[in-house]
Amino acid sequence: MTWHATGKCTKPGKMQHLVDGRAWKDFDTKYPNFAAEPRNVRLGLAADSFNPFGNLSQSYNKWPVILTTYNLPPWLCMKESSFMLTLLFPGPKSLGKDIDVYLRPLIDDLKDLWANPGVETIDVATGLKSCPTCNEDIPSVYVLGKIAYVGHRGFLKNPHKWRMSLEFNGEIKNGDPPREFSQDAIMTQLARLPTRVKGKHPRFEGVKIKHNVLVELNWTKRSIFYELEYWSFLTLKHNLDVMHIEKNVLESILNTLLMNDKSKDTAKARQDLKRLGIRSGLWLGQNKNGKCSKPRAVHSFTPEDKKKFCQFIKEVKLPDGFGSNFKHKVTNNDTNIIGLKSHDCHIMMQRLLSVSPNE
DSSP: OOIIIIIOOOOTTOOOSGGGSHHHHHHHHHOHHHHTOTTSOOEEEEEOOBOOSSOTTSOOEEEEEEEEETTSOHHHHTSGGGOEEEEEEEESSOOGGGHHHHHHHHHHHHHHHHSTTOOOOOOTTTSOOOOTTTGGGOOEEEETTEEEEOOGGGGSOSSOTTTTOSTTTSSOOOOOOOOOOOHHHHHHHHHTSOOOOOSSOGGGTTOOOOOOHHHHTTOOSOOGGGGSTTGGGOSOOOOOOHHHHHHHHHHHHHHHHHTOTTOSOOHHHHHHHHHHTOOGGGSOEEOTTSOEEOOOOTTSOOHHHHHHHHHHHHTOOOOTTTSOOGGGGBOTTSSOBOOOOHHHHHHHHHHHHHOOTTO
C-alpha cells in the first residue's frame, strides 16, 4: 500500500505509475493532509457493459462497477484478485442517465470513507491503521450524418507544417488546444442546469425534452459523483480506454484499405470532401450511364493487393501466447479480416508504426 511512495524507482521523464502523473500531484496539492499518509487508500473506479451470453444478437447487458486500489504497484492493482465488484446492474437496456439511481449506495459509502476522520483500517504490515474536458472549446464540425472533430492539430507545436496544410479541412490551424476550465467554472456551469425528474416520468411521455444549448452547453445532468467533496478538484476525472481506441483506429484503417462494408471511405465522406473544398481528386463524379462514380483512392487496395495482404496476414506467426492465430481472422475468400481482439490490434498497430519508409 506504500509502494507508490517508497517502493518505486523514479526515472526522470518516465511515467511508471499514476503517481508520476499531474492528476495525482494536483490532488496531493489540494489535499495535503490526505497525501501526508501514503497508506490512505486511493481508489480507481471503472464501469462498462457486457453481454453475458455467447450470442451477441441478444439484447441484454450487465453493468459491473469495479473498484481497484491505486496504492498497489501496477502488477498487483490490475490483477483480478485486486478488483472489488461493488455493484452489478442487470437489464435488457442501457441505464443511460438514470445510472445515478443505481450508484447511490456506492456514492454514500465513498462519502463515508472520505468524511473526516474517515474510516480506520488495520495495517497488517506495521500494526497501525481513492468530453466534459473540452467543454466550450470542442473542435467539432457537422458533416453528412455525423459530427466530426477536427481540432487535433491544435495540440501540435507552433509552427508545424501540418498546421499550415489545407488537406485536413481546407483551413490553416492557428489556434491552441482546448482550455483547461477551473473547478469554479465547471461548478458554475452545473449550477445553471435545470432540475429534471429522473426516469420515464409520465409528464414527459411523447414529448421531447428541450435542451437549452446556451445555458446547458454540453452537460445533460449534474453527475452524482460531484457529491464527493474531492471530485470537482480532480484534474483527470475520466480515463480513456486506450486499448479500445487503438482497436477502433486500426479497424477503421483496415476496413478502409480493404474497402469492405465498414470502410470510412463512403459516398458521404466524398461529398464532405467536396463541400470542404479539399482533395478534389477524390470527389464523386458521373459515369456515362449517369450513375455516380467514385474514383479509387491511393490508400485503397486493388482486388489483387487485397488478396496478397490477407494471405500475408494468414502467414504471420507469433510466439505462443503472445496473440491470436491471425490465420483464423482472415475470411475464407482472402478478402477481409474480422474478429480481431484488442491485443491483436495493439500488435498490428505497433508493427504499422515501426515500419520503415522503404517497407
